Amino acid sequence: MLPSLPIEDFREKLFNQVRPWQRSFQFWVRAVDIYTGYKVFQIRVNFVKDGKRQEELWERQHEHAADKIYSMCSDLGGFFLKVAQILGKPDLAPAAWVRRLVTLCDRAPATSFDKVQLMMERELGQGFKDTFERFDVEPLGSASIAQVHRARLKGSKEDVAVKVQHPGIEDLMMTDIHNLQAFALYLQKMDIQFDLFSVTKEMEKQIAHEFDFLREAAAMEKIQHFLQKNNKKVPVRVPNVTRDLVTRKVLVMEFIDGIPILELGNEMAKRGINPGGKAAAVAKQNILKSLTSAYGQMILKSGFFHADPHPGNILISKGSEVALLDYGQVKDLPDNLRLGYASLILAIADNDPIAALQSYRDLGIETICACKDEQKEMLRLAQTMFDTKLPPGVKVLQPFSEESSIKKIAVRTFPEELFSILRSVHLLRGLSVGMGINYSCAEQWRPIAEDALLAAGRLKGPVLDSLVEILLGVVASSSEFLADE
Secondary structure, eight states, rough: OOOOOOOHHHHHHHHHHHHHHHHHHHHHHHHHHHHHHHHHHHHHTOOOOHHHHHHHHHHHHHHHHHHHHHHHHHHTHHHHHHHHHHHOOTTOHHHHHHHHHHHHHHHTOOHHHHHHHHHHHHSSSSSSHHHHEOOOSSEEEEOOOOOEEEEETTOOEEEEEEEEOOTHHHHHHHHHHHHHHHEEEEEHTTOOBOOOOHHHHHHHHHHHHHTTTHHHHHHHHHHHHHHHHHHSSSSEEEEEEEEEEEOOEEEEEOOOOOGGGGGGGHHHHHTHHHHTTTHHHHHHHHHHHHHHHHHIIIIISEEEEOOOOOGGEEEEGGEEEEEEEEOSEEEEHHHHHHHHHHHHHHHHHTTHHHHHHHHHHHHTEEEEESSSSHHHHHHHHHHHOOSOOOTOHHHHTTSTTTHHHHHEEEEEOOOGGHHHHHHHHHHHHHHHTTOOOOOOHHHHHHHHHHHHHHTTTTTTTTTHHHHHHHHHHHHHHHHHHHHHH
């Protein structure tokens, strides 16, 4: 006779088996509804001849779709909260989408305190009251994978931040990413001539790493050490890790007090500072300069970088000091891609279409162009993909538009490793557009890219020629001086 299972255990096992199928069904029903809504609208709007009326209809369609996308991401949670972070950027998505999706940052359903306490005692192997003098029951924020609590350790005078993983979230998010991969394949064949599947494969790889907090702690320490070693004053602050209180699902670190970057304008207004005034503009420029400097050094000099600079991971503390949080998504670029990207940065900064085309080939990005001026469109595509400054005349990226570079140039192959750079640049651009600052990270990164290529013996072209001329001039001057002696 088979042993009988308690009814609660049976229900839980049945629920865990059925839940992925339920989520898959819910995703496809909603995704198809949103997609077909846009395709039908595209046909209808072509019959409207008045341009202003077309714009009004598009805005209404975007608002309608934004409500549906918000509901899908909010109801399903998990990986779709990350999708909302990617789509809810002012440079990429319609304004109606941004207004709705930006509110989903750090608003995932929280795990109950009882489950948090149980998880921590099991992971740390010690009693909760033996570890903490104080522990805030309400989390500071709850995101797709984990939630963070403020606490104080026994015998300490400083507060810590405690990151605790949601139970069962790993299986759930893998189901979500596999559904998105299937949808990406469809879009790639039918609408967007871009290797979206490779992008989603890299996302799968990165998200799989996010469930290991031991790896995250090591990444924090590595990036912190690199920035301290390469700067007199670090451009961004990285929290210190409490090493003896880190496991695969629990991470205890320094608590940094600051203002979330999305609340910066409101905080300025509270303090009597005009968010649109000169003082605010200078503060915003300094914040962007610090973030861009940190990312330029990490990507081009080290190749090991924080790959998730969305607004929920950025705090502003006293003196406009920037703190960068959440190192679950980091990327370690191979040298060939790091140096290839450095060459592309110089091509973008120089507005050099020939060099941009060559850099794309060196990076392994395969394209097919059916347009008249391939070099001009290739530079425009490079600017759109890998620089924070939007190309001339472009205010919002519209990949479905017939004028979009992605429509004119089919990206057949896109190396998965480059997606993390692409995402980081686009998130930096989203921040800059949200702050009302249109700047070029390529121009700011030029000296770092030159240093990286020079150190690798790969600096070519006018930059190297000018350096050689300077060195020859120095040698000639030295020879004349010695001759006179």
